[in-house]
Amino acid sequence: MKKLLLVLAAFAALVSCKNNVKDADSEYAVDLFKPGEVLPAFSLEDRTGVVRTQADFAGKYVVYDFWATWCPDCRADIPAMKDLYAKYGDKVSFVGISFDTDPEKLDTFVAENGIGWTQLSDFVTKKESKVAEDFRVKWIPSMYLVDPDGKVMLGTVMVSKLGLALEAL
Numbered sequence: 599m600k601k602l603l604l605v606l607a608a609f610a611a612l613v614s615c616k617n618n619v620k621d622a623d624s625e626y627a628v629d630l631f632k633p634g635e636v637l638p639a640f641s642l643e644d645r646t647g648v649v650r651t652q653a654d655f656a657g658k659y660v661v662y663d664f665w666a667t668w669c670p671d672c673r674a675d676i677p678a679m680k681d682l683y684a685k686y687g688d689k690v691s692f693v694g695i696s697f698d699t700d701p702e703k704l705d706t707f708v709a710e711n712g713i714g715w716t717q718l719s720d721f722v723t724k725k726e727s728k729v730a731e732d733f734r735v736k737w738i739p740s741m742y743l744v745d746p747d748g749k750v751m752l753g754t755v756m757v758s759k760l761g762l763a764l765e766a767l
Contacts, residue, residue, distance in 0.1 A: 622756050627753055630753030631750045633751055637652065637733060637750060639652055642729065656748065658691045659691070659744065660690065660691045660742075661760065663695065663741050664697070664735045679713075679757060695719065697719070739755060741754050743760060
């Protein structure tokens with residue numbers, strides 16, 4: 599009887615924990631732009647020194663991925679982002695916006711990890727970044743999926759949700 603009670607207690611605890619698991623977006627993506635909203639203008643240099651703006655991506659689906667090389671969650675998402683880029687990169691523009699402050703470190707990391715999509719940065723910390731403020735990025739990684747009309751389809755901190763949204767295109 600004791601064993602049965604222990605098993606039932608463990609099962610109840612497991613069910614209780616499962617029901618309390620939060621979607622990370624409910625905590626970290628609450629300030630991101632919502633579907634239908636238009637993202638603000640930006641102007642940042644790519645890794646070749648060319649200034650890029652949102653107009654460069656007009657008329658296309660775009661993934662904006664806010665990240666940094668020093669961010670453990672960002673680094674953990676890289677394999678999934680690479681898979682999404684390989685699968686959808688022909689019809690979706692992928693744009694990384696890095697909060698790294700050292701251009702050489704960013705370039706080395708991107709090369710060593712085979713990150714093939716556009717990387718932009720103003721090489722200031724997230725706290726100092728106008729782009730982070732304008733895009734309401736308070737947590738990284740944060741990602742937006744934008745439609746060809748420039749409207750937000752998804753704002754999330756979860757690469758799995760981005761993958762589901764891309765599948766639906």
